[in-house]
Amino acid sequence: MVKNTQVIFNKIPTNYVPVAGEHMVIHESEFDLDAPLSDGQFMTKQLALSIDSYMRGRMRDPSIPSYVSAFEIGKPLLCGTMSSVVKSSNPLFKEGDLVYSSGGRFEQYSLVDGNEAKDYKIRNESKETGLPPSYSLGILGMPGFTAYVGMMKFGHPKKDETLYVSAAASSVGQLAGQLGKRFGMYVVGSAGSDKKMTYLKEIGFDDAFNYKTDDISTNLDKQCPKGIDVYFDNVGGKTLEAAIAHCNHFSRIVACGMISQYSENPETPHNLMELIKRRVQLTGYIVSDHADMEDEFRKNITQWLLAGEINYKESVADGIEKAPEALIDVLQGKNLGKQIVKVADL
Amino acid sequence: MVKNTQVIFNKIPTNYVPVAGEHMVIHESEFDLDAPLSDGQFMTKQLALSIDSYMRGRMRDPSIPSYVSAFEIGKPLLCGTMSSVVKSSNPLFKEGDLVYSSGGRFEQYSLVDGNEAKDYKIRNESKETGLPPSYSLGILGMPGFTAYVGMMKFGHPKKDETLYVSAAASSVGQLAGQLGKRFGMYVVGSAGSDKKMTYLKEIGFDDAFNYKTDDISTNLDKQCPKGIDVYFDNVGGKTLEAAIAHCNHFSRIVACGMISQYSENPETPHNLMELIKRRVQLTGYIVSDHADMEDEFRKNITQWLLAGEINYKESVADGIEKAPEALIDVLQGKNLGKQIVKVADL
Numbered sequence: 001m002v003k004n005t006q007v008i009f010n011k012i013p014t015n016y017v018p019v020a021g022e023h024m025v026i027h028e029s030e031f032d033l034d035a036p037l038s039d040g041q042f043m044t045k046q047l048a049l050s051i052d053s054y055m056r057g058r059m060r061d062p063s064i065p066s067y068v069s070a071f072e073i074g075k076p077l078l079c080g081t082m083s084s085v086v087k088s089s090n091p092l093f094k095e096g097d098l099v100y101s102s103g104g105r106f107e108q109y110s111l112v113d114g115n116e117a118k119d120y121k122i123r124n125e126s127k128e129t130g131l132p133p134s135y136s137l138g139i140l141g142m143p144g145f146t147a148y149v150g151m152m153k154f155g156h157p158k159k160d161e162t163l164y165v166s167a168a169a170s171s172v173g174q175l176a177g178q179l180g181k182r183f184g185m186y187v188v189g190s191a192g193s194d195k196k197m198t199y200l201k202e203i204g205f206d207d208a209f210n211y212k213t214d215d216i217s218t219n220l221d222k223q224c225p226k227g228i229d230v231y232f233d234n235v236g237g238k239t240l241e242a243a244i245a246h247c248n249h250f251s252r253i254v255a256c257g258m259i260s261q262y263s264e265n266p267e268t269p270h271n272l273m274e275l276i277k278r279r280v281q282l283t284g285y286i287v288s289d290h291a292d293m294e295d296e297f298r299k300n301i302t303q304w305l306l307a308g309e310i311n312y313k314e315s316v317a318d319g320i321e322k323a324p325e326a327l328i329d330v331l332q333g334k335n336l337g338k339q340i341v342k343v344a345d346l
Numbered sequence: 347m348v349k350n351t352q353v354i355f356n357k358i359p360t361n362y363v364p365v366a367g368e369h370m371v372i373h374e375s376e377f378d379l380d381a382p383l384s385d386g387q388f389m390t391k392q393l394a395l396s397i398d399s400y401m402r403g404r405m406r407d408p409s410i411p412s413y414v415s416a417f418e419i420g421k422p423l424l425c426g427t428m429s430s431v432v433k434s435s436n437p438l439f440k441e442g443d444l445v446y447s448s449g450g451r452f453e454q455y456s457l458v459d460g461n462e463a464k465d466y467k468i469r470n471e472s473k474e475t476g477l478p479p480s481y482s483l484g485i486l487g488m489p490g491f492t493a494y495v496g497m498m499k500f501g502h503p504k505k506d507e508t509l510y511v512s513a514a515a516s517s518v519g520q521l522a523g524q525l526g527k528r529f530g531m532y533v534v535g536s537a538g539s540d541k542k543m544t545y546l547k548e549i550g551f552d553d554a555f556n557y558k559t560d561d562i563s564t565n566l567d568k569q570c571p572k573g574i575d576v577y578f579d580n581v582g583g584k585t586l587e588a589a590i591a592h593c594n595h596f597s598r599i600v601a602c603g604m605i606s607q608y609s610e611n612p613e614t615p616h617n618l619m620e621l622i623k624r625r626v627q628l629t630g631y632i633v634s635d636h637a638d639m640e641d642e643f644r645k646n647i648t649q650w651l652l653a654g655e656i657n658y659k660e661s662v663a664d665g666i667e668k669a670p671e672a673l674i675d676v677l678q679g680k681n682l683g684k685q686i687v688k689v690a691d692l
Contacts, residue, residue, distance in 0.1 A: 268616045276603065
């Protein structure tokens with residue numbers, strides 16, 4: 001028997017930011033590494049957990065439908081995990097394989113049933129590239145792929161156009177902006193702290209502002225003097241309203257998340273008429289619909305990372321028991337770069 | 347000298363519906379048909395005026411920017427006009443030509459200067475087709491072209507999908523729905539009276555409801571049991587919200603007008619997050635950007651009208667002095683079919 005620390009969903013929060021120890025609790029259980037496995041089963045040891053703001057959307061009454069299922073009270077939180085296979089009776093997964101799951105359990109060890117195995121994907125690339133396995137939770141995983149699909153498929157980026165990215169220091173935002181730069185765009189980002197602003201400029205953003213201390217619209221006036229041609233929206237609400245008010249004719253709004261809309265009384269844009277006047281195309285998308293672009297995405301981003309042409313920063317919380325605080329940090333915008341929780345070394 | 351009745355913009359209205367005699371007044375002036383013309387000038391005799399709800403948007407403080415300029419106090423209202431050229435010193439326009447202007451003056455006779463001539467287009471087709479010249483104000487004009495561009499370029503209609511059209515009995519809406527039927531779609535329309543509902547079913551809509559007496563969302567539940575794949579939006583606001591709540595994955599919203607947004611405290615959708623969850627593409631457009639499609643549009647619609655494959659209804663107010671009431675009727679939704687004012691016979 002080994003100790004198996006779990007992060008359990010304990011109660012549905014009403015405020016946007018949940019409370020550690022109340023809505024999420026640490027539970028100490030045990031795991032039998034010597035237990036026999038049925039056909040198709042395998043055991044994983046978690047290496048890193050992905051902490052994403054959209055987890056908040058899963059902390060809801062399960063009767064409210066959404067594109068991802070609600071977390072179950074009394075069960076571990078679920079999100080992206082990178083793990084190593086420690087034992088296997090499944091011919092598709094060998095001991096030592098690195099595996100990614102988009103809905104892995106927040107616990108040190110997991111027993112994966114045959115019918116859950118479809119949610120696991122082998123991600124052994126880091127053994128060859130030398131890039132950290134945790135990158136598969138961020139720039140080489142779902143957030144990076146979200147930025148890639150949004151920019152490449154729906155953003156129609158053009159040289160000398162202006163790109164505005166909200167939540168720009170997020171793992172999605174920082175890549176979206178850097179992709180804009182590759183196309184020769186003028187790239188402006190907004191983020192929630194001066195430290196994040198500095199970081200954005202370090203990784204190549206032309207300009208940045210702190211939306212918490214500065215008025216969004218005033219800053220867009222100043223920093224996007226030629227207007228916005230592509231708005232990469234992670235926020236929605238009043239940020240979307242300000243962006244619409246700066247959109248050029250025939251601009252594109254790429255919407256992959258609206259974190260402003262998880263609060264209890266979310267604000268909503270009141271200038272949608274401008275979408276017509278300014279001939280704007282707004283596309284909402286979910287990255288999992290675009291699996292056909294995944295190989296191209298991983299090949300390109302790996303190459304650009306290895307060549308030093310793309311920057312990427314992780315914010316690492318050390319130890320699985322830090323997961324609740326790490327999620328709270330993300331929801332409060334305290335993390336700089338992609339937030340992960342390191343559970344164990346390879 | 348002949349009598350020249352004009353419809354003058356007299357005062358900016360604060361309510362959505364302006365008042366005849368207060369915001370729009372009839373003015374009797376004179377016109378000298380024998381006056382000599384400078385090079386490039388020509389004289390028109392108006393045959394028919396187009397009455398469109400978007401005219402309300404032009405009755406505003408000119409300091410508020412928009413995609414069309416504001417009306418000038420003390421000058422005639424402007425909108426689509428069909429006229430006959432009665433005298434010309436412009437080599438491009440001959441006596442007897444039928445001409446369309448998108449911003450013709452609401453008066454019986456106009457003197458058109460050389461620099462205004464670019465706003466006039468020769469529309470002699472009706473001499474050959476036998477279709478009424480006034481059709482160039484509706485189904486063969488800007489409203490019809492708006493429906494055509496929206497459905498053909500941005501709607502991506504597919505057989506057996508569901509199309510919902512709001513303001514469906516408008517000149518735009520009735521063609522949008524009929525184009526949906528040509529693609530084998532299931533077409534549902536909403537309009538503001540039972541008479542309009544009956545009309546929509548007569549011209550081939552599969553179902554229709556009266557949004558003034560019935561709840562929009564309840565009716566979309568009932569009448570669009572498979573959800574909405576294309577929403578042709580003329581209304582915005584709460585109607586857009588209800589439509590979004592019924593959108594299928596990968597549906598398209600084609601937005602060419604938001605008449606709900608002209609009122610003083612317009613409502614706005616609070617469920618934009620659904621655009622992401624449901625992977626919706628919302629495209630705002632202005633028909634004048636798509637001149638490259640105009641020949642194809644006119645050829646196809648003329649052919650379908652002559653073959654009896656497309657229905658079209660006009661609501662005719664007889665006499666230029668009826669123009670203010672006709673606009674009020676349109677803004678109150680009292681017209682059935684495209685509202686025109688007949689000024690004179692050919």
